[in-house]
Amino acid sequence: MTALWLLDLCLVAVILAVALSAVAARDLFAATVFFVAYGLLIALAWVRLDAVDVALAEAAIGAGLTGVLLLGVTARVHMEARTPGPGRGMRLAIGAGCAAVSVALAAAVLSLPVPAPSLVPAVEAAIPATGLGNPVTAVLLAFRGYDTLLETLVLLLALLGVWSLAPDRLWGGRPGLRHRARPEGTLAWLGRLLPPIGLLVGVYVFWIGSDQPGGAFQAGTILAAVWLLAIMAGLSDAPPVRSLALRLVLVAGPVVFLGIGTAGLFVAGAFLGYPPAAAKTLIVTVEAALTLSIAATLALLVAGAPERAP
Amino acid sequence: MTATLYGLTGAALVGIGLYGLIVRRHALRRLLAFNLLGSGVFLLFGAVAERAGPGGDPVPHAMIITGIVVALAATALGVALVLHLARETGRAEPDPPEG
Numbered sequence: 001m002t003a004l005w006l007l008d009l010c011l012v013a014v015i016l017a018v019a020l021s022a023v024a025a026r027d028l029f030a031a032t033v034f035f036v037a038y039g040l041l042i043a044l045a046w047v048r049l050d051a052v053d054v055a056l057a058e059a060a061i062g063a064g065l066t067g068v069l070l071l072g073v074t075a076r077v078h079m080e081a082r083t084p085g086p087g088r089g090m091r092l093a094i095g096a097g098c099a100a101v102s103v104a105l106a107a108a109v110l111s112l113p114v115p116a117p118s119l120v121p122a123v124e125a126a127i128p129a130t131g132l133g134n135p136v137t138a139v140l141l142a143f144r145g146y147d148t149l150l151e152t153l154v155l156l157l158a159l160l161g162v163w164s165l166a167p168d169r170l171w172g173g174r175p176g177l178r179h180r181a182r183p184e185g186t187l188a189w190l191g192r193l194l195p196p197i198g199l200l201v202g203v204y205v206f207w208i209g210s211d212q213p214g215g216a217f218q219a220g221t222i223l224a225a226v227w228l229l230a231i232m233a234g235l236s237d238a239p240p241v242r243s244l245a246l247r248l249v250l251v252a253g254p255v256v257f258l259g260i261g262t263a264g265l266f267v268a269g270a271f272l273g274y275p276p277a278a279a280k281t282l283i284v285t286v287e288a289a290l291t292l293s294i295a296a297t298l299a300l301l302v303a304g305a306p307e308r309a310p
Numbered sequence: 311m312t313a314t315l316y317g318l319t320g321a322a323l324v325g326i327g328l329y330g331l332i333v334r335r336h337a338l339r340r341l342l343a344f345n346l347l348g349s350g351v352f353l354l355f356g357a358v359a360e361r362a363g364p365g366g367d368p369v370p371h372a373m374i375i376t377g378i379v380v381a382l383a384a385t386a387l388g389v390a391l392v393l394h395l396a397r398e399t400g401r402a403e404p405d406p407p408e409g
């Protein structure tokens with residue numbers, strides 16, 4: 001117990017130090033590297049909070065994809081901010097204000113009600129009807145299906161927003177620059193070595209998600225990373241965004257989810273409801289389609305606006 | 311005990327992120343600070359979930375995963391906007407306030 005407590009204290013201290021460094025670092029590149037380290041450390045914090053599903057998502061998205069996204073843009077935006085920041089006095093005042101926000105939140109944490117309110121009994125009572133063993137997947141795909149459906153639509157909207165920043169003549173073209181790696185270099189080697197392993201892990205994380213930590217979002221992120229790696233290693237090129245096949249993959253998840261959800265109106269009596277006898281099959285079908293769409297959407301979000309004519 | 315410790319960490323992270331968001335001028339630094347702030351909120355929420363008992367409350371966990379994914383989407387849109395701004399104006403920050 002004491003050893004774990006000590007580990008928690010060290011982890012928290014390092015997390016806060018890295019977060020402070022990410023804000024205080026002099027240049028953008030250093031700040032970004034601190035932020036990636038922060039994402040990995042926070043994933044450990046999630047394990048300590050018994051939230052392994054969240055830890056997987058955080059490691060894959062928070063540290064992985066966000067890191068690729070930010071490091072990529074750091075390499076392209078070299079200019080420093082020209083307008084000076086607030087002066088020393090103002091910074092002190094802002095710091096005091098932000099500290100006050102933290103103190104108020106800390107006070108709220110210390111005065112949380114005992115016993116803690118919990119939805120665990122409600123989830124445990126309802127989960128047999130879904131046939132799933134992982135309560136987080138049951139919440140995402142069944143109990144709060146609305147959230148997940150809308151989330152996948154938000155992802156598509158964000159992607160449309162990114163694409164719409166392309167100039168007219170590049171509309172529908174390929175995102176990002178064509179990547180080339182030295183054929184005998186490390187990147188090309190990793191680009192050949194990792195994708196098969198990544199594919200296997202991605203499919204496993206999707207399949208195991210019904211009963212163990214994992215699921216469509218974590219698996220989709222891993223598959224997106226595999227695809228991005230192949231693109232960055234120059235082994236495959238980003239597809240033109242006007243490609244019909246690509247667009248079908250992008251909407252497959254939400255369409256299957258909406259279709260099965262609407263059918264729920266007639267066979268289960270509620271939108272996004274599942275008939276108990278077929279619940280698990282239907283949920284896994286929705287998850288499979290979502291995994292594909294999430295992988296494609298996240299990879300294209302990171303790849304950015306079209307920059308080469310179709 | 312663990313929940314309280316990480317809850318307090320979340321509270322501190324919100325303050326750190328908020329400070330970066332206000333003080334920094336560079337749009338990418340702000341985007342980064344915004345992610346720290348959001349991560350602090352998630353950690354607070356996760357600490358509350360942990361108090362529900364061993365294994366934690368799955369409902370907040372699911373909502374945090376949703377939040378992490380949406381934060382990535384927002385960050386990607388932000389990055390695309392910054393790239394556009396840099397290409398159009400040669401600057402990486404919004405216009406300074408008038409006056």
